[in-house]
């Protein structure tokens with residue numbers, strides 16, 4: 001039996017991942033501020049194990065409490081693998097530095113970087129007695145490697161997430177039952193985040209037209225395809241721990 005903790009399951013890529021995991025009858029812990037009734041209904045129809053946590057990932061202490069609770073539901077007798085998929089993220093605030101709102105800037109780093117770090121820390125600590133496959137998948141972005149004007153927060157938080165991946169990978173080399181960790185840039189995916197981005201102004205985000213054109217010409221990846229690929233990589237040996245991969249070319 002595989003257990004999955006997935007953040008950001010109320011929409012987009014996270015919803016597609018959880019949806020597929022429920023259909024495959026894995027045990028799934030979902031985290032987002034809004035509850036996703038499509039997922040809870042599906043799990044109820046299929047009689048599968050789904051735990052839904054309505055949690056604001058900007059609240060560090062609550063993350064620790066919820067992770068403690070989640071691990072009480074994991075049965076070591078039946079668990080063959082456990083994964084944390086750090087998918088939740090925000091793109092806002094989108095504007096050049098000098099025009100950014102401090103509250104949104106701070107919230108951005110809490111959700112995109114601090115929360116995955118706390119979740120990873122709790123996951124590694126609490127999963128350490130388990131002699132099973134353990135994986136952390138960080139959903140990153142090409143923005144981690146390339147600076148985009150207007151995206152100082154997003155590029156920085158995703159670059160930080162990639163360095164978290166690389167650092168935990170070297171730390172885990174000494175472990176007998178290590179946590180395998182890798183980052184995935186999913187490409188440009190047709191989700192509410194892309195819709196929000198298309199509504200920003202070119203003044204705040206000069207590369208806007210490229211994203212509008214990708215949408216218009218039907219070139220966005222679909223969340224279900226992205227989810228399927230991410231799930232297929234979660235357990236196994238490829239990509240290697242510490243790898244930063246681009247899903248479009250991997």
Ligand SMILES: NC(=O)c1ccc[n+]([C@@H]2O[C@H](COP(=O)([O-])OP(=O)(O)OC[C@H]3O[C@@H](n4cnc5c(N)ncnc54)[C@H](OP(=O)(O)O)[C@@H]3O)[C@@H](O)[C@H]2O)c1
Nearest residue numbers: 008009010011012013032033034057088089188189191193
């Ligand atoms: N779409 C793309 O083109 C693209 C490209 C590269 C990377 N990504 C990355 O892929 C991941 C998923 O993005 P998406 O496109 O699927 O976006 P999305 O549809 O906007 O979904 C974002 C998810 O994050 C959750 N979230 C945001 N703030 C939260 C908070 N404070 N606490 C808890 N959950 C929070 C949202 O849930 P609630 O609002 O209910 O809390 C939602 O479920 C993100 O990390 C994003 O950076 C996306």
